[in-house]
Amino acid sequence: MDKIKEQENIPTSKVQRASKFISAGAKVGGNYVKHYAKKMVNPSLTKDDLHTSNAADIYSSLSELKGSALKVAQMMSMDKNILPRAYQDKFIMAQYSAPPLSYPLVVRTFQKYFGTLPEAMFDTFTKSAVNAASIGQVHRATKDGKDFAVKIQYPGVADSVSSDLKMVRPFAYRLLNMNEQELDHYMDEVEEKLLEETDYELEVIRSKEISAACSHIAHLKFPNYYPELSSERIITMDWLEGRHIKEWLETNPSQEDRNQIGQALWDFYHHQVHNLKQVHADPHPGNFIIQDGVNLGIIDFGCVKVIPEDFYHGYFSLIKKDLLIKEEELNQIFFDLGFVSNKDTLEEQVYFKSVFKEMISLLGEPFHAEEFDFAEDAYFNKIFTMGDRISNDRMFKKSKQARGSRHGLYINRTYFGIYNLLNQLGAKIRTTKPDWLK
Amino acid sequence: MENIEIKKSNKVDIKTKILSAYIQYVLEHGKEPSSVFKFAQSIKIKEEEFYNHYTSFQGVKSGVWDQLFDQTITMMEAQEVYRTYSAKEKLLSFYFTWIEELKKNRSYLLALYQGHTGFRKSMPEELKSFRRKFKDFSTEIILEGKETEQIADRAFISDRYEDALWLETMFIFQYWLKDTSTSFEKTDVAVEKSVNLAFDLMGKSAVDSLLDFAKFLYQSK
Numbered sequence: 001m002d003k004i005k006e007q008e009n010i011p012t013s014k015v016q017r018a019s020k021f022i023s024a025g026a027k028v029g030g031n032y033v034k035h036y037a038k039k040m041v042n043p044s045l046t047k048d049d050l051h052t053s054n055a056a057d058i059y060s061s062l063s064e065l066k067g068s069a070l071k072v073a074q075m076m077s078m079d080k081n082i083l084p085r086a087y088q089d090k091f092i093m094a095q096y097s098a099p100p101l102s103y104p105l106v107v108r109t110f111q112k113y114f115g116t117l118p119e120a121m122f123d124t125f126t127k128s129a130v131n132a133a134s135i136g137q138v139h140r141a142t143k144d145g146k147d148f149a150v151k152i153q154y155p156g157v158a159d160s161v162s163s164d165l166k167m168v169r170p171f172a173y174r175l176l177n178m179n180e181q182e183l184d185h186y187m188d189e190v191e192e193k194l195l196e197e198t199d200y201e202l203e204v205i206r207s208k209e210i211s212a213a214c215s216h217i218a219h220l221k222f223p224n225y226y227p228e229l230s231s232e233r234i235i236t237m238d239w240l241e242g243r244h245i246k247e248w249l250e251t252n253p254s255q256e257d258r259n260q261i262g263q264a265l266w267d268f269y270h271h272q273v274h275n276l277k278q279v280h281a282d283p284h285p286g287n288f289i290i291q292d293g294v295n296l297g298i299i300d301f302g303c304v305k306v307i308p309e310d311f312y313h314g315y316f317s318l319i320k321k322d323l324l325i326k327e328e329e330l331n332q333i334f335f336d337l338g339f340v341s342n343k344d345t346l347e348e349q350v351y352f353k354s355v356f357k358e359m360i361s362l363l364g365e366p367f368h369a370e371e372f373d374f375a376e377d378a379y380f381n382k383i384f385t386m387g388d389r390i391s392n393d394r395m396f397k398k399s400k401q402a403r404g405s406r407h408g409l410y411i412n413r414t415y416f417g418i419y420n421l422l423n424q425l426g427a428k429i430r431t432t433k434p435d436w437l438k
Numbered sequence: 439m440e441n442i443e444i445k446k447s448n449k450v451d452i453k454t455k456i457l458s459a460y461i462q463y464v465l466e467h468g469k470e471p472s473s474v475f476k477f478a479q480s481i482k483i484k485e486e487e488f489y490n491h492y493t494s495f496q497g498v499k500s501g502v503w504d505q506l507f508d509q510t511i512t513m514m515e516a517q518e519v520y521r522t523y524s525a526k527e528k529l530l531s532f533y534f535t536w537i538e539e540l541k542k543n544r545s546y547l548l549a550l551y552q553g554h555t556g557f558r559k560s561m562p563e564e565l566k567s568f569r570r571k572f573k574d575f576s577t578e579i580i581l582e583g584k585e586t587e588q589i590a591d592r593a594f595i596s597d598r599y600e601d602a603l604w605l606e607t608m609f610i611f612q613y614w615l616k617d618t619s620t621s622f623e624k625t626d627v628a629v630e631k632s633v634n635l636a637f638d639l640m641g642k643s644a645v646d647s648l649l650d651f652a653k654f655l656y657q658s659k
Contacts, residue, residue, distance in 0.1 A: 104530035105630050107519065111538075112621060119519060156627035159619045 113231035147239035158198035242291035262427025283417030375426035499564035525583035
């Protein structure tokens with residue numbers, strides 16, 4: 001009942017809509033849980049018919065819906081709305097939130113994949129998780145005097161990705177004001193990436209590859225990965241001692257140290273994007289660790305985006321200084337990247353071209369100077385106000401087209417993530433560009 | 439002396455022989471043998487010898503379930519870490535080990551129980567002895583849970599906890615029969631989440647505080 005009511009009068013602003021959608025889901029779920037809880041503790045109501053299966057079903061679909069739905073909503077919104085403030089909080093909330101795995105299930109996972117117990121593989125092994133990863137949890141272990149981080153994936157996540165996304169689809173159409181076809185264009189990309197994230201064997205291979213290719217960059221630290229102690233659902237790597245960014249900032253680090261960490265982060269991404277053409281596409285604060293002497297430790301290569309050559313060229317042409325590109329060339333890029341299409345009216349084409357030009361010149365600003373101070377909140381406020389203004393514009397709201405190449409989804413997310421981290425660090429960066437853009 | 443011992447081991451052998459021959463038969467034919475006579479003949483024992491050990495096929499099936507339970511307990515207790523587990527972890531460990539044992543006999547169980555509707559309404563006869571064994575096990579767990587205050591002792595209701603856990607067991611069994619996910623991962627999730635839920639419901643919760651508060655308001659009126 002509640003669900004239907006909520007859908008009939010969806011509030012207008014997108015942020016409101018997003019938060020309403022979440023609370024509606026929680027309410028429906030809450031009702032069910034309460035309903036079944038009541039039935040379970042009151043035997044006269046139940047006559048032993050405890051509906052364990054129903055309750056368990058709802059319980060599980062609830063916690064899963066929360067993760068994927070939010071993830072999708074948050075990613076789509078980034079592309080259309082350029083990160084309004086309210087979404088930022090959701091971004092952090094949207095990490096897969098499930099109760100931690102019980103130790104017997106950890107034991108079972110070990111038995112399934114290694115045929116032995118955690119205690120037999122390591123000298124010590126913590127019974128409870130020391131950290132939550134996005135779709136798993138981390139235990140700390142030791143063997144022969146060495147410390148390891150052992151990441152264990154929640155079972156059933158890989159199987160549920162596709163069905164989760166199907167569940168989210170109808171909500172996403174309404175939420176994001178897109179038509180089905182346009183949305184599917186992005187959904188496929190999201191599904192592909194989420195499935196990749198559940199493939200731990202691939203993650204080990206990529207982690208080794210990228211960390212080897214970036215080992216020359218100053219002040220970066222990568223853990224070693226141990227394929228012989230890893231499997232489809234388990235990854236073993238070195239334990240990196242250090243602090244998370246937030247904790248580190250609480251220790252009042254000096255400006256030099258902040259700059260050093262920020263620069264390491266920038267150089268790391270510069271090398272990946274422009275030289276390796278594949279990038280760690282999840283610059284979430286939880287994936288970094290800051291070590292004494294100040295080095296930046298990179299953990300978790302779950303989400304890696306490979307950048308196709310033609311997309312790379314078009315996308316980064318846009319950061320040429322002050323768009324010193326010819327109008328014609330720019331138009332071609334806009335078409336190629338799907339910002340503007342033949343389905344648009346002439347009026348729409350003109351409007352969206354101007355909008356994207358404005359966005360690009362603002363977002364590209366850090367690239368245009370030798371140095372850029374990301375501590376400046378004024379710059380970020382300019383981005384937010386522009387995002388709010390554009391997303392409230394009648395022309396923008398009216399258009400049901402999805403805009404931008406599917407490849408842009410994760411690249412945009414990556415850059416938003418980096419900007420955001422650098423802002424948190426308050427770092428001043430020597431910004432670099434590849435030679436062909438100078 | 440010696441003579442008796444030989445006889446005894448011989449007896450056990452025939453018992454297990456009947457069990458495994460029966461499983462074999464179901465696996466090959468996808469159904470139960472049509473009569474005890476024919477079955478006894480096919481494994482080259484006299485019909486009366488069959489009746490020395492089991493009264494009917496029902497009894498054999500019951501024996502299979504007993505074996506499943508006993509093996510689960512042995513496997514589980516062989517893990518050193520089991521002794522350090524809390525009540526909830528013990529129950530989880532039981533279910534996980536049990537599904538592993540079930541897996542070894544999946545085809546047999548599918549042949550007999552696939553499409554069997556409503557275990558809750560009419561439990562197959564042969565599960566009775568398994569149920570008794572499980573009940574002893576769960577009573578112990580609930581007792582331990584109460585001692586460590588993981589489980590709340592509630593008037594009237596706490597007597598039904600064992601029944602609730604039995605229903606959960608049957609839910610897991612049926613879920614597992616239908617599970618088609620890789621290496622039955624979904625069943626793992628179902629076990630984990632349903633045990634969490636069961637212990638949350640059996641533990642001290644907001645409902646208890648609410649009742650307590652309501653009682654207070656009522657009495658102090």
